[in-house]
Amino acid sequence: MIRKVAIRNYRLFRDFDLELTPGLNILVGSNDSGKSTLIEAISLGLTNRLNGKLFAQELNPYFINLDATKEYIKDLQEGKQTPPPTLIIDIFLESSDETEILRGTNNVHGEDACGVRIQAKLSQDFLPEYNAFIDTITAIRLAPTEYYKVDWLGFSGNPVTARSIPTTASVVDPSSVRLQAGVDYHLQQILRTHLDPKERVELTRQYRSLREAFGEQDQVKAINATLKEDGESLTSRTLSLAIDISQRYTWENGLIAHLDDLPFQFASKGEQSALKTVLAIGRKAKGAQVVLVEEPEAHLSFSHLQLLLKRIQEQCDGKQVIVATHSNYVLNKLGLENMILLAKQSSMRFADLPADTVRYFQKLPGFDTLRLVLADAAILVEGPSDELVVQRAYMDVKGKLPIECGIDVICVGLSHKRFLDLAVRLKKRVWAVTDNDGKPLEHHQKRFADYLKHDFITLHVGADTAVKTLEPQIVEVNDLATLNTVLGKAFGTKEEAIEAMTAEKTESALAIFESKTPIVMPAYIKEVVGE
Amino acid sequence: MSNTAILAAAGSRKTEYIVEKALAAEGRVLITTYTNENQNQIARRIESKVGTIPSNITILGWFTFLIAQCARPYQLALTGEPLVISGLNFKGKHHKFAKKANLNYYLDQQGGMYREDVSDFVVNVNERTNGAVIHRLENIFDHIFVDEVQDLAGYDLEVLDLIMSSKISLTMVGDPRQHTLSTTLGPKNKKYRGEGLRQWFAERADRCDLQTRDCSYRCNQHICDFADAIYPALPPTKSIDVSATDHDGIFYILGDDVPTYFAQYAPVTVLRNDKNANTYGLPAMNIGVSKGSTFDRVMIFPTKPMLTYLQDKNHKKLKAPERLYVAVTRARFSVAFVVPKLW
Numbered sequence: 033m034i035r036k037v038a039i040r041n042y043r044l045f046r047d048f049d050l051e052l053t054p055g056l057n058i059l060v061g062s063n064d065s066g067k068s069t070l071i072e073a074i075s076l077g078l079t080n081r082l083n084g085k086l087f088a089q090e091l092n093p094y095f096i097n098l099d100a101t102k103e104y105i106k107d108l109q110e111g112k113q114t115p116p117p118t119l120i121i122d123i124f125l126e127s128s129d130e131t132e133i134l135r136g137t138n139n140v141h142g143e144d145a146c147g148v149r150i151q152a153k154l155s156q157d158f159l160p161e162y163n164a165f166i167d168t169i170t171a172i173r174l175a176p177t178e179y180y181k182v183d184w185l186g187f188s189g190n191p192v193t194a195r196s197i198p199t200t201a202s203v204v205d206p207s208s209v210r211l212q213a214g215v216d217y218h219l220q221q222i223l224r225t226h227l228d229p230k231e232r233v234e235l236t237r238q239y240r241s242l243r244e245a246f247g248e249q250d251q252v253k254a255i256n257a258t259l260k261e262d263g264e265s266l267t268s269r270t271l272s273l274a275i276d277i278s279q280r281y282t283w284e285n286g287l288i289a290h291l292d293d294l295p296f297q298f299a300s301k302g303e304q305s306a307l308k309t310v311l312a313i314g315r316k317a318k319g320a321q322v323v324l325v326e327e328p329e330a331h332l333s334f335s336h337l338q339l340l341l342k343r344i345q346e347q348c349d350g351k352q353v354i355v356a357t358h359s360n361y362v363l364n365k366l367g368l369e370n371m372i373l374l375a376k377q378s379s380m381r382f383a384d385l386p387a388d389t390v391r392y393f394q395k396l397p398g399f400d401t402l403r404l405v406l407a408d409a410a411i412l413v414e415g416p417s418d419e420l421v422v423q424r425a426y427m428d429v430k431g432k433l434p435i436e437c438g439i440d441v442i443c444v445g446l447s448h449k450r451f452l453d454l455a456v457r458l459k460k461r462v463w464a465v466t467d468n469d470g471k472p473l474e475h476h477q478k479r480f481a482d483y484l485k486h487d488f489i490t491l492h493v494g495a496d497t498a499v500k501t502l503e504p505q506i507v508e509v510n511d512l513a514t515l516n517t518v519l520g521k522a523f524g525t526k527e528e529a530i531e532a533m534t535a536e537k538t539e540s541a542l543a544i545f546e547s548k549t550p551i552v553m554p555a556y557i558k559e560v561v562g563e
Numbered sequence: 564m565s566n567t568a569i570l571a572a573a574g575s576r577k578t579e580y581i582v583e584k585a586l587a588a589e590g591r592v593l594i595t596t597y598t599n600e601n602q603n604q605i606a607r608r609i610e611s612k613v614g615t616i617p618s619n620i621t622i623l624g625w626f627t628f629l630i631a632q633c634a635r636p637y638q639l640a641l642t643g644e645p646l647v648i649s650g651l652n653f654k655g656k657h658h659k660f661a662k663k664a665n666l667n668y669y670l671d672q673q674g675g676m677y678r679e680d681v682s683d684f685v686v687n688v689n690e691r692t693n694g695a696v697i698h699r700l701e702n703i704f705d706h707i708f709v710d711e712v713q714d715l716a717g718y719d720l721e722v723l724d725l726i727m728s729s730k731i732s733l734t735m736v737g738d739p740r741q742h743t744l745s746t747t748l749g750p751k752n753k754k755y756r757g758e759g760l761r762q763w764f765a766e767r768a769d770r771c772d773l774q775t776r777d778c779s780y781r782c783n784q785h786i787c788d789f790a791d792a793i794y795p796a797l798p799p800t801k802s803i804d805v806s807a808t809d810h811d812g813i814f815y816i817l818g819d820d821v822p823t824y825f826a827q828y829a830p831v832t833v834l835r836n837d838k839n840a841n842t843y844g845l846p847a848m849n850i851g852v853s854k855g856s857t858f859d860r861v862m863i864f865p866t867k868p869m870l871t872y873l874q875d876k877n878h879k880k881l882k883a884p885e886r887l888y889v890a891v892t893r894a895r896f897s898v899a900f901v902v903p904k905l906w
Contacts, residue, residue: 132702136636137692138645144637144695151646156673188699189635189646 033352034074034199034322036124038140041097041117043069050372050379054126056348058366059356061374062406067356070374071203071324074354077123077150078201078322079194080184088182091152093174095119101175108166116175118153122187130198134186147187148197155181200225202312204305204325219289219304222312225321247274302331306340322352329359341365360402368394373405373458380457389453404454408438409461411560412448417541418465418502419443424545425553426561452483461488463560467501468493492556503533503540505554518547565732566771568712568764570739572800573790573892574781577736578855581708582608584734585620590705592620595628597714597746604855605710621704625715625746626651626681629722632703633685633696634676640691641684642666649674651681679747682718689725701730711854712737713760714744717751720763727770740794740888743851757885758794778803781857782892785812789898790891792876793884805895810860813891814899815873818843821901825862828897832858834890840864850890861894864901873900 034052039045044066059067076082082090093101100117107114122139124147125131131146139147154162158179165176186192202222224232246252256272289295299307305328312323325344329337341362344353357363363371369390371382383390393401404410411434413419419441426434426441434441444451448464455462464480476493483489494505507515507530515529516522519540523529533540544551553561571577582605585592594605602622609616616622623631630651638648647666652675661668669680676684689696700707707726709715712735715723726733742757755763764773777798779787784802791799816824821843825831833847840847842864865873865887872881881887891898 129702132699135699135702137639137695138636142639142645144692183646185646187636188631189638189648190631 033126034123035126035145036122037070037074037077038120038122038124039070039073040120040140041100042073042119042121043095043097045069045073045377046097046099048377048379051381052352052354052372053370054352056344056366056370057352057354057372058363058370059354059372059374060358060363060402060405062408063358065374066377067374068326071326071354071356073121074123074322075201075203075324077121077148078197078199080150080182086182087150087152087184091177091180091182093177095152096175096177104175105172108172116154116180118151119180121150123148125199128198133196134188134192136186136188138185138189139187145187148192149185149187150182151185152177152180152182154179157181199322201322201324204308204312204323204328219308222308223289226311247272300331302333302336305330306332306336309340310343322354323348325353325355327357327359328355329357329362337361338365358406363402368401373454375405375458375460378457378459380454385453385457389450392447392450393454401454403440403442404451404460404462405458407440407460409440409463410451410455411439411441411463411465412444412451413441413465414445414467415443415537417537420538420541420545421502421506421553422465422557422560424550425557428550428553429561448480449483452480452489455489456483456486459486459488463490463492465492465556465560468495468497468499470497470500472497490559492559494554494556501534502554503537504530505556506544506551507533509552509554514549514551517549518551519543566727567732567734567774568771569734569736569774569776570761570764571736571776572779572787573738573741573888574779574857575738575776575800576780577738577776578605578608578710581605581710581734581736582612585609585706585708586613586617588619588706590619591703592706592708593628593704594620594622594708594710595625596710597625597744598711598854599624600852601711601855625709625719626653626678629681629685630676632700633722634681634688636699637688637692637695640688641669647674648676651675652677654678679717679749682722682747683751686718686721686725697725697729700726704731706732706734709733709735710737711741713739713742713757714746716745716756717747717749717753719746720752720755724767727767733771740790740797741854741885743854743885743889758796777801779892780804781895783807783811783896786891786894786898789813790888793872793878793881793888793891795878808896810897812897814897815902815905816862816899817905818901818903821845821862824899828860828899830858831860831862831899832893833862833864834893835864836866836886840866850886853893854889856893857895858893859895860897860899861890862899862901863890869900870902873902874906 033054036052037048037050039048044064048066050070059070061067072082076087080087096117096119104114104116120140124139124143124145125134127135127146134148135144135146137144139145139149162176162179165179166172184192186196202225204222227235247256252273259271259273262271309323309325309328328340328344332340344355345366355362355366369383373380373382382393385393411422413422422441423433426439430437442451448466452462452464454460464483466476468476473493473495476491477484480489480491484491496505496508499505499508507526512523512526512529519529519533520543521529521532523532569577569580578601581594585594586609596602596605602624606616606622609620630648635648639645642648648670652671655671655675655677656679657668657677669684670676685696709723714737723733723735737760739758739760742760745756752763764771775798778801780803782790782802783805787800787802791797810828825833825845832853833842833845834850834853835842835847836850838849845862847864866883868880868882869887872878872887878884
């Protein structure tokens with residue numbers, strides 16, 4: 033079981049720590065939040081392989097965090113002797129008889145723990161070449177990974193091998209079926225771990241005897257006899273054809289899984305990924321195991337997805353399953369309490385929110401929770417009329433809807449604080465818009481003081497305490513003629529307008545939203561969209 | 564008592580004892596010894612008994628054990644940053660003015676740890692981490708076996724002390740008479756080197772059961788008697804079950820007779836102190852390397868001090884008795900010394 037992951041300078045993770053729990057962990061985040069990278073990093077840390085190839089062969093400058101690289105280059109330009117960034121993935125494992133040999137304090141936290149590390153850093157062996165390189169090259173743009181060395185170590189500080197790590201990782205990634213020598217590498221891996229050692233040996237034996245028998249076929253013998261004659265003119269040795277029975281070509285490379293006699297890779301992608309997930313989760317071979325599932329919802333029909341999620345839930349006992357998803361359905365099915373939110377290379381566990389906030393979100397449909405998580409930024413408003421007016425205000429200034437800019441406008445009623453609890457942990461830019469309800473600005477600032485100490489959270493309230501809600505605020509700053517044009521009404525007085533608008537909030541807001549003529553927005557709304 | 568030390572004569576099947584105990588042990592076993600030669604010897608013996616080395620048994624050289632399983636995991640306590648130790652610096656020594664408080668006392672520029680200071684480092688780190696090093700060992704090994712324990716010296720003995728006080732059962736075997744090699748040469752625990760080791764164990768009678776084996780399954784009685792005379796203070800050795808041949812005992816031959824003798828009693832293994840010895844063109848093995856091996860007949864080219872001893876038999880004046888002891892006790896039936904003149 034993985035207890036914790038610490039990543040330094042790996043792709044978009046500059047300095048990232050995440051705790052995981054046994055059982056289910058659901059990673060939720062917007063597209064560039066690093067869900068896939070995190071899954072990739074965990075698999076890399078446990079296997080030293082990326083897409084089936086050794087990491088040392090795959091390492092290139094783009095694996096090194098770009099911000100770290102920029103800083104390094106800036107330091108070089110300023111004449112500082114900064115070494116190039118070191119890439120580190122530390123996987124902290126649960127203590128067990130098998131993992132104790134990996135114990136030590138050689139990890140980013142100096143913690144006495146069992147675990148493994150992948151590290152790529154400037155190799156001491158290349159120091160002379162590297163020094164010559166930074167002296168002569170004036171324009172370095174990328175980390176000089178050609179002078180790097182990749183090490184796969186236990187926290188004990190000693191090199192590890194795939195065998196010495198008791199935790200295996202199976203990656204189920206439906207979005208790209210990776211082919212290696214005709215067989216999907218991940219499927220190969222999953223099949224290998226699904227079978228117990230005896231079954232594997234038996235398969236190897238049978239496969240070999242089958243290949244050996246190939247050469248015994250009369251037709252093959254005849255062909256080989258012809259070949260021999262042809263070859264005699266060129267060489268004194270005997271030329272013949274046989275199936276390679278060396279270790280390299282074992283059943284894993286030669287056998288292909290079939291579904292209804294259809295080679296596995298010709299089955300639908302959804303079915304492929306569902307089957308891989310089921311195989312990975314239901315594996316028989318002993319040993320702690322981590323199953324990494326990327327977007328189970330991809331390529332799957334609703335009913336298949338439902339079945340798959342049921343399987344995941346039933347069988348994840350005693351295993352660690354890490355699922356990355358965009359789908360609120362998946363999230364709701366697998367349980368909000370297992371959710372880990374990823375944003376801006378930071379993370380938070382849903383369960384770490386204040387208890388009443390957790391309860392609040394558990395009652396909400398998952399979709400509303402996810403909106404804040406998935407958006408780049410959010411404007412929190414009280415009700416639908418506020419939402420429409422804010423959207424219109426944004427359109428007037430920017431020429432497009434906020435959502436087109438990654439900003440979601442979310443109606444939260446009077447539950448601003450719940451969402452702000454989330455926003456604080458996600459470090460998300462949030463504008464909280466609320467009615468003043470006749471209270472002065474200071475009152476509201478005090479109420480939100482805990483949140484406002486973060487510069488990414490701002491509060492927007494109408495300043496005039498005599499004007500309590502949105503509708504009178506709008507009436508206040510517009511002349512009667514504009515209001516009548518926009519709303520398609522013929523109010524005689526402003527009081528009349530306020531009364532009608534307050535009585536039919538949503539209709540008036542919709543009219544404002546759809547109107548050809550823009551209205552003047554109240555100052556506190558302008559603040560929000562002015563940026 | 565879960566700790567045992569067995570001090571025994573050459574040919575008393577010390578290594579055999581370790582191999583049998585290790586194979587019978589339940590739980591995870593470490594077998595460690597100083598030389599590569601002896602590690603290979605142990606591995607070969609296990610393989611010849613059970614085919615492959617069982618998965619619960621690990622064989623490591625003493626320095627590999629110290630560096631990989633003791634020093635590296637908690638190096639942070641002394642190095643201040645992880646992954647500083649690269650390996651062992653076997654030949655180098657720390658600068659004579661280096662201070663123990665500084666890292667360059669233990670490590671060279673490349674992170675290689677000076678041989679003399681490895682076990683010192685381990686003891687130091689264990690202390691600073693409140694025993695984390697030993698605690699970690701307890702979690703990965705149930706039994707530790709040390710072969711040729713007489714090779715360990717200096718702070719190595721402190722490491723043995725720490726293991727003896729842990730949950731791990733420690734079994735050590737060796738022969739103080741065969742102290743031809745030493746892991747370190749520093750002043751620490753100098754009085755317990757070689758023959759002093761028996762005293763060291765005696766002082767630990769409360770923690771460690773000290774046994775002696777005064778028998779040899781390898782050498783005949785003539786050879787045992789000759790070897791015993793080198794260490795008259797130690798109990799005499801009894802030869803067990805060594806068959807008789809037509810040429811048994813200790814012999815002296817002249818250089819001119821070497822080829823004839825070598826042909827007549829073939830196969831004869833030629834032993835020399837080092838490559839400077841003139842062995843009349845015969846292929847020879849250094850005495851140091853021969854430790855742990857058994858041969859039917861050996862021919863020894865003695866050093867000057869050995870020659871003096873052969874004449875006056877004064878063990879007090881013999882400078883490196885362990886080398887003569889090891890050389891003589893390689894043979895099952897006969898030992899021939901090549902001497903300049905017969906007396």
